[in-house]
Amino acid sequence: MVADAEAEANWTRLEKGEEHARMNAIYRFLFAAVIVRPPTSKGRVFDTDRVEIEPNPLD
Structure with missing residues (x-):
């Protein structure tokens, strides 16, 4: 599947x-x-390694 060329716009x-x-x-x-x-540490920094994304099947 190819993303539409205008997707970002x-x-x-x-x-x-x-x-x-x-x-x-x-x-x-x-x-x-x-x-x-x-979070695994204190502070106001967001650790993106804590995020897991489950995609929907697109077929």
């Missing part, structure tokens, strides 16, 4: 138009779950 348009409901629908279509594990 379309996403930027959604952001600028504040079309959050539509953006959320796209995320729900693509991802079955996004799991954020508890």
Whole structure:
């Protein structure tokens, strides 16, 4: 599957138009779950290694 050549421009348009409901629908279509594990250290730094993304099957 090849991503649409205009995908980035379309996403930027959604952001600028504040079309959050539509953006959320796209995320729900693509991802079955996004799991954020508890922090392992103190502070205000977000550790991206704690995030696990389960994609939806697209076939």
